[in-house]
Amino acid sequence: MLDLSASSAGATKLAFLGSASEGQASGxxxxxxxxxxxxxxxxxxxxxxLGGGGGSPQFGNVIALQTAYRDQSGLGKDPVKTDIFATAPIALEAGxxxxxxxxxxxxxxxDIHVFAVATA
Known part of the structure; x- marks a missing residue:
């Protein structure tokens, strides 16, 4: 559980920053x-x-950060673009x-990897 009480006053939307590995994922x-x-x-x-570089973002994701490669343990650089995504905003209940x-x-x-949560 992530405590958001100190930062969510007046917020109407919630979004997540992260990515999936071993294929796209949802929950x-x-x-x-x-x-x-x-x-x-x-x-x-x-x-x-994005499936080894040939796919498109799913679930309404927006690419927030992209690198030109990923590191492979003991093998150096793997020249596949690697992304971190922002989710589509979730509307919070009014009031x-x-x-x-x-x-x-x-x-x-x-697998889902969440790096940050944001309210607006």
């Missing part, structure tokens, strides 16, 4: 508001290399303040 997050109510939303991330986000306990597809 359900649970948003908990300060009044105790909850909301469920699905987040998804494209594979960090409520977000308390926390619980990340998926299971995902469909590969």
């Amino acid at each position: 359900d997050v649970t948003l908990t508001y300060t009044d105790g109510s909850t909301q469920t939303a699905t987040i998804g991330f494209s594979d960090w290399t 409520k303040q977000l308390q926390s986000v619980t990340l998926p306990d299971k995902v469909d597809g590969g």
Whole structure:
């Protein structure tokens, strides 16, 4: 669970920064508001290399950062573009303040890697 109570006052949207490995992946997050109510939303991330460089972002992802290669342990540079994505914003319930986000306990597809959470 990620505590967002200190940074979410007045927020209307929530987004995540991250990527997937071993293929694209998606799962359900649970948003908990300060009044105790909850909301469920699905987040998804494209594979960090977009399938070895031949794919397009999925799930409404936007490329937030791209590198020209990835490091391979003991093997040097693998010359495939590698990406970190921003998810499509999730609309928060009007008039409520977000308390926390619980990340998926299971995902469909590969593995999800979340690096940051943002509210606006």
